[in-house]
Amino acid sequence: DTGVSQNPRHKITKRGQNVTFRCDPISEHNRLYWYRQTLGQGPEFLTYFQNEAQLEKSRLLSDRFSAERPKGSFSTLEIQRTEQGDSAMYLCASSLLYEQYFGPGTRLTVT
Amino acid sequence: AQTVTQSQPEMSVQEAETVTLSCTYDTSESDYYLFWYKQPPSRQMILVIRQEAYKQQNATENRFSVNFQKAAKSFSLKISDSQLGDAAMYFCAYRGRQNNNDMRFGAGTRLTVKP
Numbered sequence: 750d751t752g753v754s755q756n757p758r759h760k761i762t763k764r765g766q767n768v769t770f771r772c773d774p775i776s777e778h779n780r781l782y783w784y785r786q787t788l789g790q791g792p793e794f795l796t797y798f799q800n801e802a803q804l805e806k807s808r809l810l811s812d813r814f815s816a817e818r819p820k821g822s823f824s825t826l827e828i829q830r831t832e833q834g835d836s837a838m839y840l841c842a843s844s845l846l847y848e849q850y851f852g853p854g855t856r857l858t859v860t
Numbered sequence: 861a862q863t864v865t866q867s868q869p870e871m872s873v874q875e876a877e878t879v880t881l882s883c884t885y886d887t888s889e890s891d892y893y894l895f896w897y898k899q900p901p902s903r904q905m906i907l908v909i910r911q912e913a914y915k916q917q918n919a920t921e922n923r924f925s926v927n928f929q930k931a932a933k934s935f936s937l938k939i940s941d942s943q944l945g946d947a948a949m950y951f952c953a954y955r956g957r958q959n960n961n962d963m964r965f966g967a968g969t970r971l972t973v974k975p
Contacts, residue, residue, distance in 0.1 A: 782963070789967070789968070790968070791864075791965030791967050792905075797962075807962075847893050847957075848895070848907055848910060849963060850907070851897075851904050851905040853903070
């Protein structure tokens with residue numbers, strides 16, 4: 750499978766816990782994006798990497814959120830001290846040019 | 861800021877018929893890309909079709925075609941010969957040509973296909 754992969758697919762956590770998600774982009778893609786999608790809405794941009802450099806962060810990305818892309822390959826998104834409002838689908842996408850290819854997402858439920 | 865509006869929360873179509881999903885957007889940029897993405901239930905988002913704003917010709921991909929009206933900032937998706945597998949959420953998306961990081965999505969249209 751040469752598509753974008755994300756792990757885990759589902760995560761249930763208690764409020765206050767930290768969680769980390771992983772995204773493996775399509776291998777030749779140098780751009781990687783994180784989005785958050787809540788029920789009934791379109792994805793909202795969170796952050797963007799070109800190779801290993803994080804070039805843009807949305808105001809949606811509070812201080813509790815951090816993302817990394819070491820060596821310009823896979824990326825991780827960590828949420829510290831989770832809140833119930835963090836419950837959402839977290840989508841990763843990668844691109845080489847202008848088309849973005851999405852992974853299956855990680856559904857986070859904060860109880 | 862760029863915004864994307866999908867005014868139809870839900871649409872339905874009879875199998876083998878044609879349906880059109882609407883999308884409008886607001887931008888001050890002259891060069892940009894527009895996309896339609898499909899998100900089946902519990903499955904990942906896939907690209908259906910894209911349109912470059914500098915191209916006057918409407919994009920077509922098999923049964924999917926767009927009606928791109930740049931002056932009106934309208935970008936509708938037409939699905940011909942609808943199939944049961946077309947049932948999904950459809951999202952319209954905008955990305956400026958110079959801006960590589962921020963793709964804006966509409967709220968989506970849920971398409972139901974009736975057998």
